[in-house]
Amino acid sequence: MRRLRAFGAFWYDFVVGDDWRIALGVVLALGATAALVAAGVNAWWLPPAAVVALLALSLHRAVRR
């Protein structure tokens, strides 16, 4: 059980890193882009906007701590 938890913790740390909100934000932004594209909107502008917002918010949270 301890090894399983350590294995899970390793992959969480490897993929998600210090701020889980960045990973969640990227998944949501790409999901929304794919949904817009499926609806016929070429939403190429959404991921770049999400990158700007996610980096700014994550930095803001980090320096306020």
Place this chain on the structure above:
Amino acid sequence: MLFATVFVACAVEAVEALTIVLAVGTSRHWGSALQGTGAALVALAATVGALGPAIGLIPLGALRLVVGGLLLVFGLQWLRKAVLRASGHKELHDEEARYARQVAAAEAAGTGGRGVVRDWYAFTLSFKGVFLEGLEVAFIVVTFGTNQHDVPVAVLGAAAAVAVVAGVGVAVRAPLAKVPENTMKFAVGTMLTAFGLFWSTEGTGADWPGGDVAVLVIVPAVAALAAGCAALLRRDNTTGAAG
């Protein structure tokens, strides 16, 4: 661009792995540290050998979405750290201090071996350090190589970086403190974010204006964003300290 990106990314990881191996080898037992390094390289080769061909079987659209998304997450985390360090909100990654901490921990740990390994602590610490840093290198090589349809150049970039760092490390037998690690992290974070953004957006089915040329705008735009954030936070930090 592919060679340079993979080279710098792998050099950063190699410096971190080298610091751990040097600390363990110097303070504990060189033979066990090198055995751990060798075992980690074999485990890495087996992992890449197993996963590499599987990645080639995934359709390009899905691959770009998943891999681009992962690169984007990695890149943003690297940029976040680099910006915080550049603006003075986080300590600079000091390889000498890291080396000293590793040596102190290694000297304090108990002794004992298992089988052909004389010092189990030295073996496991080297193995862990090289495997974890190497896994990031392998991920970058496989994803950049597959997406750019040029795995050999990506492998060459990684091999050159590891050879240069290992060569310098063996020559000086000291942690590579003079490597501008934060600047390199800044550059790698920018490249990972830019390529991750480009590929993942294409993976969703959206089309960039200008097609592939868009990446030439995205890279400097991400660099400018990160540099702007660092400048803003540095100014806030200075104002806060003065006020």
